[in-house]
Each structure stands twice: as C-alpha cells, then as structure tokens.
Amino acid sequence: MTHGFRTAYAIARKDLRTELRTKESLNAAASFAVVILVLFSFAFPLERDEFYAISGGLLWLVYSFAGALIVNRGFARELPNDCLDVLIASRAPGWAIFLGKAVAAFLLLLIVEFICLPVFGLFYNIRWTDSFGSLVLVIVLATWGITVVGTAFSAVTVNVRVRELMLPVLLYPMIIPLLIGAMEATTVLLSGEAMAGDNLYSLQLLVVFDVIYTALALYLIDYVLVV
Amino acid sequence: MDITNLKFLFYGYSAAWIIITAFVLLLVSRGRRIDRELARLRALVENKERS
Amino acid sequence: MREKATYLLGALGALVMISNLHTIFVGLPDDALQGMIFRIIFIHVPADLVADLFFTIALVTSVLFLARKNFIYDSITVACIEVATMLILVNLVTGSIWGRNQWGVWWTWDLRLTTQLMKFVLYMSYLVVRPAIAEPTQKATMSAIIAIFAYADVPLVWMAIRLPNVRTNHPSPVLGNGKMAAVYNAPFGMGMLALLLIGSALVLLRLHQETSQREIDSLRRELHAA
Numbered sequence: 001m002t003h004g005f006r007t008a009y010a011i012a013r014k015d016l017r018t019e020l021r022t023k024e025s026l027n028a029a030a031s032f033a034v035v036i037l038v039l040f041s042f043a044f045p046l047e048r049d050e051f052y053a054i055s056g057g058l059l060w061l062v063y064s065f066a067g068a069l070i071v072n073r074g075f076a077r078e079l080p081n082d083c084l085d086v087l088i089a090s091r092a093p094g095w096a097i098f099l100g101k102a103v104a105a106f107l108l109l110l111i112v113e114f115i116c117l118p119v120f121g122l123f124y125n126i127r128w129t130d131s132f133g134s135l136v137l138v139i140v141l142a143t144w145g146i147t148v149v150g151t152a153f154s155a156v157t158v159n160v161r162v163r164e165l166m167l168p169v170l171l172y173p174m175i176i177p178l179l180i181g182a183m184e185a186t187t188v189l190l191s192g193e194a195m196a197g198d199n200l201y202s203l204q205l206l207v208v209f210d211v212i213y214t215a216l217a218l219y220l221i222d223y224v225l226v227v
Numbered sequence: 228m229d230i231t232n233l234k235f236l237f238y239g240y241s242a243a244w245i246i247i248t249a250f251v252l253l254l255v256s257r258g259r260r261i262d263r264e265l266a267r268l269r270a271l272v273e274n275k276e277r278s
Numbered sequence: 279m280r281e282k283a284t285y286l287l288g289a290l291g292a293l294v295m296i297s298n299l300h301t302i303f304v305g306l307p308d309d310a311l312q313g314m315i316f317r318i319i320f321i322h323v324p325a326d327l328v329a330d331l332f333f334t335i336a337l338v339t340s341v342l343f344l345a346r347k348n349f350i351y352d353s354i355t356v357a358c359i360e361v362a363t364m365l366i367l368v369n370l371v372t373g374s375i376w377g378r379n380q381w382g383v384w385w386t387w388d389l390r391l392t393t394q395l396m397k398f399v400l401y402m403s404y405l406v407v408r409p410a411i412a413e414p415t416q417k418a419t420m421s422a423i424i425a426i427f428a429y430a431d432v433p434l435v436w437m438a439i440r441l442p443n444v445r446t447n448h449p450s451p452v453l454g455n456g457k458m459a460a461v462y463n464a465p466f467g468m469g470m471l472a473l474l475l476i477g478s479a480l481v482l483l484r485l486h487q488e489t490s491q492r493e494i495d496s497l498r499r500e501l502h503a504a
Binding site (some may be wrong): 058149152156157159160161162166169170174175176177178180181205209212213216220223224 | 430
C-alpha cells in the first residue's frame with residue numbers, strides 16, 4: 001500500500017515536472033480557455049446583473065474544455081518509446097499509476113482554472129473574492145471529478161485510432177451530472193448566496209460523484225491497463 | 228373526441244413503428260453483408276487448404 | 279435451430295403486439311383527462327422498462343466479461359445495448375409527441391426527460407467508440423468498462439436534475455400503486471410482453487451477427503497469417 005502511494009507520488013511528480021518544463025498542454029489549455037472566455041462575451045451580450053445567473057455555467061464550460069485538453073495527454077504522454085508498456089510491466093500497481101496520473105492532471109487543471117478565474121472576474125465584472133473559500137471547495141471537488149473520469153478514459157482510449165476525437169465523446173456525457181452540480185453551486189456562490197440549506201445539495205452531488213467514480217476507476221484500471 | 232388528439236396518437240404510434248422497422252431493416256442488411264462475407268472467407272480458406 | 283427460435287420469438291412478439299393494438303384501440307375507454315392520446319403509454323412506458331432491463335443485463339455481462347474474459351459476454355453486452363438504445367429512442371420520440379399534444383411543447387428539461395436523454399447520449403457514445411478500437415480483446419475490455427461507467431452515471435444524472443428545484447410536468451408513475459384503472463392492466467402487460475419478445479428476438483439476431491463477425495475476423499487473421 002505505502003509502496004503504491006510512493007509510486008503514485010513519483011509518477012505525479014514526474015508528470016508535473018515534464019509538463020511544467022515543456023508546458024505543452026498547460027499553454028494550450030490556458031490559452032484555449034481564455035479565448036473561449038472572450039468568445040462567450042459575444043455569445044451572451046448581457047447586462048452585468050444578468051451575467052450572475054449564467055456565471056457558473058460559463059465558468060464550468062470553460063473548465064471542462066480545458067480539462068479535456070489536459071487529461072488527453074495523461075496516458076498519451078507515455079506512448080512514444082513504449083513508455084506505457086514499461087510502466088505496466090514495472091512493479092508499480094495499476095491503481096498507483098492511475099492515481100499518480102490523475103493527481104498530476106488534477107493539479108495542472110487547477111493551475112489553468114486559477115489562471116482563468118481572475119480573467120473571468122475581470123471580463124464579466126463578477127466579484128469572486130467574497131466567497132473564495134467555498135468557491136475553492138467547489139472547484140477542487142468538481143475538478144477532481146473531471147480529472148478522475150478523464151484520466152480513466154484517457155487510459156481507455158490511449159490505443160484507439162482517433163484518440164483525440166473519442167475522448168470528448170466519452171468524457172462529456174459522463175460528467176454531465178458533475179457539471180450540473182458544479183454550475184449550480186458556482187452560480188449560487190457568485191451571486192452572493194450562502195452555501196447552506198438546499199444549496200448544499202449540489203455539494204453532496206459533487207462528493208457522491210467523486211467517491212463513486214474514484215472507486216470505480218481505481219478498481220477497474222487494472223483491466224484497462226493490462227490487456 | 229377532438230381530432231388533434233387522434234392525430235398525435237397516430238403520429239406517436241407511427242414514429243414508434245418507423246424506428247423499430249428502421250432498426251430491423253438495418254439489422255437485416257448488416258446480417259446479409261456479414262453472411263456474405265463469412266461465406267466468401269470460408270471458401271477462400273477452403274481453397275487455400277486444398278491447394 | 280437458433281435462427282428459427284429467434285424468428286419465432288419475433289413473430290410471437292408481433293402477434294401479441296397486434297392483438298394488443300386491437301384491445302388498446304377498440305376495447306378501451308378514453309382517458310378522462312387526456313382523451314385518446316393516453317394510449318401512447320402502452321408503447322412509451324414498456325419501451326423504457328424493457329430498455330432498462332437490457333441495460334442491466336449489459337451491466338452484468340460487462341462485469342462477467344472482465345471477470346471471465348469470455349467473448350460471448352461482450353457480444354451479449356453490445357447486442358443488449360444496441361437494442362436498448364433503440365428502445366430509448368422510441369421512448370423519447372413517443373414521449374415527445376405526447377408532450378407536444380398535452381403540454382404544447384416537444385421538450386422540457388424535466389427530471390425524467392433529461393435522464394432519458396442522458397441514457398441515450400451515454401450509450402450512443404458506447405456505440406460510437408466501440409468500432410474505433412481495433413484489437414478484439416482491447417475492444418471488448420474497453421467496451422465493458424465504458425458500459426459499467428455509463429450505468430453508474432444514470433442514478434447520478436437522476437440526482438443532478440433534482441437540483442435547481444425543477445418543476446416537473448411529467449405525470450407521476452401510475453404503475454404498481456393502484457393509480458391506473460384495472461381495465462388498463464391487461465393491455466399494459468401485453469405491451470410489455472410484446473416489446474420484451476420483439477426486443478429479445480432483436481438481441482438474439484444481433485448476437486448471432488456478432489459471433490459471425492468474430493468468425494470473420496479470425497478467418498481474416500488466419501488468411502493473413504497463411
């Protein structure tokens with residue numbers, strides 16, 4: 001068990017280091033996200049007050065687009081030089097490889113998200129600092145959901161011919177409940193409402209989603225990797 | 228009974244039947260193609276074994 | 279033999295369906311509130327129930343495939359999912375037409391409608407991705423995993439749609455709680471039976487094709503190797 005976690009940590013660190021040095025997907029995801037943010041202001045020419053009602057939706061659409069770009073690289077990064085085969089053949093347990101990759105993708109996506117958040121607030125005149133603590137909680141929970149499902153499907157599609165096309169086809173329908181919950185919670189928070197009472201339901205949904213899919217992915221990943 | 232109600236009932240059942248029929252036709256045409264291909268390949272393999 | 283059984287099932291299903299149509303259209307009184315249109319329930323609801331049954335079978339066979347690595351389970355999974363997705367489409371389209379008549383709109387983002395649409399989209403992605411995987415073992419394994427993930431998503435969608443205090447338009451269930459007049463029970467059961475028979479026949483047909491396809495693939499490999 002400790003061996004597994006150490007392996008996961010090593011893999012996460014390795015992935016993060018490669019990514020922070022080359023900034024391949026990081027640059028792509030961040031610039032793509034900003035472009036989408038700019039485009040949305042033309043797609044929805046609304047007054048400032050009206051923007052609060054759709055703020056959560058906007059933000060999570062951008063985040064999920066960026067997320068697909070990031071998780072796409074997860075296992076694909078190991079394809080050149082047959083690194084993936086070596087990883088699988090090594091003593092590292094499957095779940096540890098997966099966990100390491102998921103954590104790395106999670107942190108990368110968080111970086112992109114926290115780059116976008118001020119840009120978002122600036123473009124749309126939305127105050128996001130008031131409820132920053134709760135907002136971070138929502139972002140962390142939903143981002144983990146996106147990356148855990150995304151990394152699992154990145155492993156599933158790694159040997160598919162048109163990988164870049166198939167990943168979004170699988171990913172987006174699967175994370176719809178998560179996105180609904182995240183959008184709802186974010187809109188509530190940005191509109192200045194308290195995260196209490198009925199509003200807590202969306203947080204519960206995020207937690208349930210994370211628990212179910214983390215468990216499923218960790219359990220099934222051995223079947224995905226060893227075929 | 229008003230007529231629009233009947234009209235939509237008709238649409239509903241027709242739509243259901245059209246979807247099912249289309250699916251069956253799709254299955255049948257695919258089945259034919261598969262059977263033909265299977266027969267062709269079996270003949271090929273047999274020829275190879277004989278020669 | 280198996281082929282004959284398949285056709286027999288299908289024919290039986292069609293027969294039940296036709297005799298049931300007579301009961302539905304000639305034998306039943308109109309609904310007090312909806313008039314004639316309520317008769318759509320006899321295909322609308324069974325389509326969903328039969329589809330859910332097939333999805334559940336597909337979940338079980340997916341797990342069995344991962345555990346036993348027997349390709350027959352993969353074939354059953356894909357056969358069930360394909361037929362069930364078609365039935366969900368029937369459910370969606372009949373429901374939409376009913377909605378246009380009763381609510382005045384084709385679609386509304388209500389709890390049941392959204393869940394149903396999600397099921398359709400999720401399993402469509404299964405059917406789209408599957409052919410893109412070339413290697414047979416990989417194809418079967420990945421398909422099984424997608425099927426399991428998709429099944430787990432349905433209750434979550436159900437949970438998610440309850441969020442923004444959605445006001446639902448959908449009639450509440452009338453099954454099993456005595457809300458449906460007894461006179462409708464028999465045609466409803468017959469509708470279930472008919473779709474179950476037809477659906478099973480289609481699954482068997484699809485299963486047969488899948489095994490043939492597998493034979494084709496192995497023959498091709500044999501020819502290549504020789």
